[in-house]
Amino acid sequence: MLVTAATHDIVAAEIAREQDHVDRVYAELAKAAARVELVHAEGMARGQTDRKGTGDPREEELAGLFERDALVYNASKRRASLEYQHEGLVFGRLDLDHGSGDGSDAADREVRYVGRLGVRDDEYEPLVIDWRAPAAAPFYRATPADPQGVIRRRVLRCRGEEVIGVEDDLMVPEAPEDIVVVGDGALMAALTRSRGARMRDIVATIQQHQDEAIRAKAAGVTTITGGPGTGKTVVALHRAAYLLYADRRRFESGGVLVVGPSAAYTAYIERVLPSLGEDTVTLRSLGDVVGGVTATRFDSQEAAALKGSLRIRTVLGRAAREPIPGAPDTLRVFVAGHAVRLDPPQLASVRRQVLRHHHRNSSFEAALVALGEAAWIQVRQGEREEFLDKFGDSGDVEAFAREWWRPVDPREVLLWLADRDTARRLGKGVLSEEEADALAESLTVATSTGEWSVADVALIDDLAARLGQVVDLPSEERGFYEIDELDDVSQYGVSAIKLGRDTADLAVTPQGERTAYQRVVQDPMERLLAGSITAGDEYAHVLVDEAQDLSPMQWRMIGRRGNWASWTVVGDDAQSSWPDLEESARAREEAFGRAPRRSFHMTTNYRNAKEIFDYAARLIRQYVPDADIPDAVRDTGVDPVEQTVAQADVAAGVTAAVAELGAQVDGSIAVITPEKWRDALAGLEGEHDGRVLVIDPLSTKGLEYDATVVVDPEEIVRTAPGGARILYVVLTRAAHRMHVLQVR
């Protein structure tokens, strides 16, 4: 729109008009906040004086009022904590015509305001409608072809409580005389803005096709597909907020789980739902889905592929049935005057027998009984019942069983596979020797660094399901799941010597006991086994982002948390870092069960300037000819800058690019570099007032920046799991500017 002095005045008048309404809304909220304080104080006083019985209708009334006001009160507090650059509490206005539809008769008109939450005045008249309410749907659904009674849709831009702009879309061919239309359209204004470090909500500019996915029915599985930057993530998050609104009882009490690829991703999206007024959703990255373990490290491609594939389940199944390394392997006792001796083969047969019917960690009693039966077969003298009673009462037998059949932590069982021979033996027929060695090797990285890998987490979860919840041992022993902190890792059968660790670094008391307080805190093994694995929660809705990257084992892990859930699944196969999409699809289908499916396909890229996206699209077409390529809607007239630098000049080249970009964009700048150049570039982190971030290719999944410097794309293709697909991810992260530095 051409901005002249006259249009400037018109816009200012429209802003002032909207400000009046916004002021009324905030005044109403302030009144509600004061009222709730009063009711609260009164309720407390009543509770202390005449609180008798529960049937007092006044009290119920008060409770109802209190509850309603409390919602408003909390909402007003939440509003106060919103970042100022968020669209305000009231962000939309609809001018509707309930008559002929063209707005010609002002008597048929209705003005409806749309906001983050509903607010009514004293007469209970709505001042603002919650964006998720059915009455707000035309704000998102109306188009000139199908205006749905809307004459004008207006987006209000606010900073705090102040209206700073309005952007209109006209839905009828010609505006009625008294309806002013200003602005260039809210969507373009939103897309051109600087991005900042956190994803923002898009309530003010949700597009029609996005709204359909957001408001789709909860039941079953809703799939959202589309190329990079098509709003899949942001739509899915708004869908979570919508589901909470539409069926709060079910989803707030049952829980909503949002799973994304990395901790950087969860940090990036964590503000979206709170800004929509929802803070009951659980956000998890794939590395911290299992309570008690947090992993951010990635395995080598080979190890990750191995650990993600369903073949590994056979190996884990075998490991879960293994005897505990270092535990006694022979039982020698005197019972009722008979010498009993059970050797390893007999004990192995007892173990197989027990595990046929029981989970290992809850079968101490069953193991004792089975030992008794095996002992009786050997003795067969006297009364059977009497022998078994004595056997069961024997302190020696119990002492043996407490070690031989103690509860095992799934993490410790996984670490048994860090031993090459064990990995080869348990991998026989499933893994080649090279693969078994790679598995052992990758777990040795864990034991030396003290950090689990992201792929390990799904294996720990699988083992936890196999081993079962620990049932307390009789007498004073504490169950494993109650142990808050390990006192001694050797109690978990991870033999220090076997893993090449020097036991001397564990502090020892004069009594010869190791204590929690005297240990060397930095011990890697201790870090791996710290805390306890908590039993998996189940959720009523599970939302999986970047679903194309989940390995089959990760699908099983998520599936355990969504046995009864409805699902929203978001992904784009062309951005996948997982090599076997078919095996993943099978595991995914298993997780979903037979629930009905619906899918939405997004075709518009809202993130990247057209010039940047075209550059990326050219690349991916070479590698994935049938990639799902969206249309980018916004051009800047500025092509990505491509440069070639010598190895010795990488740091200088990147520094220069960052300096240039720092002057061109206001917001975030990411230097995306393969491991090879990471150390050389680490110093750039935090430059330009903290706007510069140095990040590895895989961790950029799902994220976006105002500008990016892509370092050594060839090396990214060579080293990232997913190769060119990850380069495609990397090349589609910048909203406004991109520099690509080839290294020769």
Ligand SMILES: Nc1ncnc2c1ncn2[C@@H]1O[C@H](COP(=O)(O)OP(=O)(O)OP(=O)(O)O)[C@@H](O)[C@H]1O
């Ligand atoms: N209707 C909209 N209004 C304003 N911004 C939007 C809209 N839809 C999408 N965007 C913006 O487009 C960008 C890309 O969205 P999002 O990250 O959800 O895409 P994606 O499809 O998940 O991308 P990728 O697959 O590359 O991770 C975000 O900045 C988002 O806020």
